[in-house]
Amino acid sequence: SGGGGGGRSGGLSPGPVVAGEVQRIDVNPPKGTRDFPPEEMRLRNWLFNNFKEVSRLYGFEEVDFPVLENEALFTRKAGEEIKDQLYCFEDRGNRRVALRPELTPSLARLVIQKGKSVPLPLKWFTVGQCWRYERMTRGRRREHYQWNMDIIGVPGVMAEAELISSIVTLFKRIGIKESDVGFKISSRKVLQEVLKCYSIPESLFGKVCVIIDKIEKIPVDEVKKELMAAGVSQEAVQQLLQVLSVKSLTELEEKLGSGGEAISDLKQLFSLAEKFGYSEWIQFDASVVRGLAYYTGIVFEGFDREGKLRAICGGGRYDRLFSTFGADDIPACGFGFGDAVVVELLREKGLLPDLSLQLDYIVCALDEDLQGPAAMVARVLREKGQSVDLVLESKPLKWVFKRAARNNAQRLVLVGSSEWQRGVVGVKILATGEQYEVKLDELM
Numbered sequence: 001s002g003g004g005g006g007g008r009s010g011g012l013s014p015g016p017v018v019a020g021e022v023q024r025i026d027v028n029p030p031k032g033t034r035d036f037p038p039e040e041m042r043l044r045n046w047l048f049n050n051f052k053e054v055s056r057l058y059g060f061e062e063v064d065f066p067v068l069e070n071e072a073l074f075t076r077k078a079g080e081e082i083k084d085q086l087y088c089f090e091d092r093g094n095r096r097v098a099l100r101p102e103l104t105p106s107l108a109r110l111v112i113q114k115g116k117s118v119p120l121p122l123k124w125f126t127v128g129q130c131w132r133y134e135r136m137t138r139g140r141r142r143e144h145y146q147w148n149m150d151i152i153g154v155p156g157v158m159a160e161a162e163l164i165s166s167i168v169t170l171f172k173r174i175g176i177k178e179s180d181v182g183f184k185i186s187s188r189k190v191l192q193e194v195l196k197c198y199s200i201p202e203s204l205f206g207k208v209c210v211i212i213d214k215i216e217k218i219p220v221d222e223v224k225k226e227l228m229a230a231g232v233s234q235e236a237v238q239q240l241l242q243v244l245s246v247k248s249l250t251e252l253e254e255k256l257g258s259g260g261e262a263i264s265d266l267k268q269l270f271s272l273a274e275k276f277g278y279s280e281w282i283q284f285d286a287s288v289v290r291g292l293a294y295y296t297g298i299v300f301e302g303f304d305r306e307g308k309l310r311a312i313c314g315g316g317r318y319d320r321l322f323s324t325f326g327a328d329d330i331p332a333c334g335f336g337f338g339d340a341v342v343v344e345l346l347r348e349k350g351l352l353p354d355l356s357l358q359l360d361y362i363v364c365a366l367d368e369d370l371q372g373p374a375a376m377v378a379r380v381l382r383e384k385g386q387s388v389d390l391v392l393e394s395k396p397l398k399w400v401f402k403r404a405a406r407n408n409a410q411r412l413v414l415v416g417s418s419e420w421q422r423g424v425v426g427v428k429i430l431a432t433g434e435q436y437e438v439k440l441d442e443l444m
């Protein structure tokens with residue numbers, strides 16, 4: 001959703017500056033950002049209203065945070081892309097600030113700030129714009145909106161199962177089926193258990209996961225090199241990469257043994273999926289790691305089964321994030337769901353909704369000195385909850401009918417002199433052409 005459109009004049013490249021004339025500004029939004037003209041805004045509102053309705057159905061409370069945050073929220077030392085692309089600067093008070101690249105750190109900050117005043121578990125959601133400063137070489141967007149749902153204070157995988165259920169509900173609401181998309185599910189405890197066998201320090205865990213997450217984006221030898229540079233032995237690297245290619249929970253159990261938390265979490269999650277009714281939507285995929293350093297357990301991502309698009313959404317458990325902000329750890333999990341990839345998917349599937357403007361009335365005075373009575377008509381209708389496009393200046397009837405058609409007005413009210421003298425106005429039902437006169441207080 002979102003994007004520019006043809007302006008009133010042609011090209012936007014400024015012509016020569018003539019003395020006394022103002023050079024035309026660039027009317028496009030900054031590189032990598034989008035405008036939302038009415039049609040795009042209707043699609044965005046439709047999508048966000050679905051996000052919010054699902055959040056309401058799941059009993060989540062809406063929260064919000066500033067787009068501008070203290071840079072320190074995002075300066076994790078794990079080599080994440082999100083940090084390399086931080087949209088950050090020093091403000092006039094010499095503070096290091098950043099346009100948030102994600103929402104979870106802000107949420108964690110607010111939870112810590114609220115402390116014991118907000119009884120756990122918390123189920124919070126938000127829809128917010130997130131930013132990255134990426135060299136335009138790849139021509140990618142620099143902003144998108146994310147729907148985030150987080151459950152704070154529940155250590156068990158019922159929380160992850162509930163979150164995935166909410167996303168399935170969203171997909172169903174917008175017409176996307178399990179034959180269109182799926183969820184790849186794994187747990188970072190798989191990697192943790194391998195690393196423990198090679199006594200790799202916990203402090204390296206986040207960085208190792210971030211490197212492994214690049215496995216499908218850069219050559220595997222590069223991944224190996226980065227892992228070894230980070231301090232992982234060659235043997236451990238081999239084991240890590242091998243475990244990522246495991247194809248089933250059974251095979252994983254053979255590899256890791258049945259006593260570990262990774263297997264028990266995953267088995268429980270797949271069992272719960274049966275009860276939630278979304279087993280057909282999920283699959284175990286050991287290669288899912290996700291690129292954020294703070295995930296510690298179950299991780300998942302929504303993908304399009306045709307494999308044409310980037311991940312639709314992603315999330316997981318982050319039980320150690322709070323202590324990175326100097327607070328006591330609280331078990332937590334959540335996901336982010338962007339506004340762009342899902343719209344690409346809907347477009348691909350021919351599922352974009354038809355969201356033309358819906359107007360109840362267009363009201364027009366038939367001559368200049370009837371503008372006041374026309375305003376009265378508009379007031380009466382609006383007080384009854386009717387949407388009214390009041391024509392604000394003298395216009396030929398042809399113009400009024402054209403505007404009524406373009407704005408999908410259901411009825412046209414014409415305020416004419418002789419009718420007004422008789423205490424009535426003319427109403428035309430535009431779909432049928434039927435027309436009648438009605439007293440002002442009988443208007444509806």
Ligand SMILES: Nc1ccc(Br)nc1
Nearest residue numbers: 101131132141143144
């Ligand atoms: N984190 C992030 C922010 C903005 C965009 Br576009 N993509 C990812």
